Amino acid sequence: MLIAHLSDLHIRPQGVLYQGLVDSNTMCEQAIDHLNALWPRPEVVIITGDVVDEGQPAEYEKARALLSRIEQPLLMIPGNHDDRGLFRENFCRGMPGADDDPVHFIAAGLGPMRIIGLDVTVPGEHHGDIDDAAHDWLEAALAQEPERPTLIMLHQPPFLSGIPYIDTYACLNGHRLAQLVAQFPAVERVVCGHIHRSMQLRFGGTVLCTAPSTTTAIALALDPHAKEASWLEPPALLLHHWKPDTGLITHWVPIGNFPGPMPFA
Template structure:
């Protein structure tokens, strides 16, 4: 089973640049072309939040047009730049979009690996929260199939990365998530976005990875008091490959055209 994982496209209305500088729409279209060219094609596509940048109707109209190109089952959760009800309206025909409340979803019919989409966003705020309702929902879903290989997807990562400007907006009460996950060894990965960089760590007895943005990368500045910044680094997506007997392998896949193939390995 192949699962493509994109994040943080920050789409804008047609002809409008992200932050007035970067063509996020064109960069997401490049990511879609990469998906379309993959052989074999992914079985499932995940998008871990910040679908759009400002949450307006024109942003979501652009998002609906671009997402319509994805042939696979698509699971999308909101990020802190999304507006929950406009997001819901944009994706209302998607079977994995809840009709009210947080946009949690359990996807168990897409292949060998189950996906639990956990909406930890706090409307009107930039941080996430593992509140009582999120904890109860996640525990209940994990308990339904405790032995089945499972991915948990969420927007804000529940840890501090060392990049101070983004750590202020992490998912708070992450220790509650770690405690739940530690009781379910079948959780293969926790998949996050938000941080616009690839990171990996042990968390709650499993592996947690953050997907890079398809647009800009937050500067890797780990010094105390570092000035916040972003770069147009090579964009990328993650590809999670499940095989019986091997388990889940996660690949970092750069987006673009590169020299090759060459006759050696």
């Protein structure tokens, strides 16, 4: 089973640049072009939040137009830059719950892996939180098929990365998530967005990885006094490949056109 993983698109209204400098909409289009050219084709596409930048209706209108070009089933959770009510209105019609309810879901009919979306965002804030309600919902979800290979997706990472200005907005109470995940060995991966960089670490007895953004990369600044910065590094996506003999393998896939193929390996 192949799962393509995009994150942090930061889509703006038509003709508006991200942070006044970067054409995130065109970069999203290029990411979708790259995604649609992958072979074999992924069975499902996931997006781990910050679909838009300021939670504006015009941004969601543009996001719907861009994302309509994705041909596979699309699973998304909101990020801190999303508006939960507008996110639900545009992408979750038919999903039970009020506009301000967290956007949790279980997708179990797309292949051998089960994908669980856990909305840890805190409306009006940039950090996330594994609060009692999120913890209890996830525990019940994992218990439904405790032996099924599972991927859990959330937006804010539940660990401190060492980048001081992004750690201010991490997911609080990450230890609660780690303790819960450790009780379910079939969890193959926990995946996040938010951090605009690819990172991986051991977490709760499994592997946690963060996805790069399709737009700017947050600077890898490990000085505790570093100031906020971003770079126009090559955008990328992740490709999660589940096989019965190995479990889940995660590939970092740069977006763009590069010299090759060359006749050697």
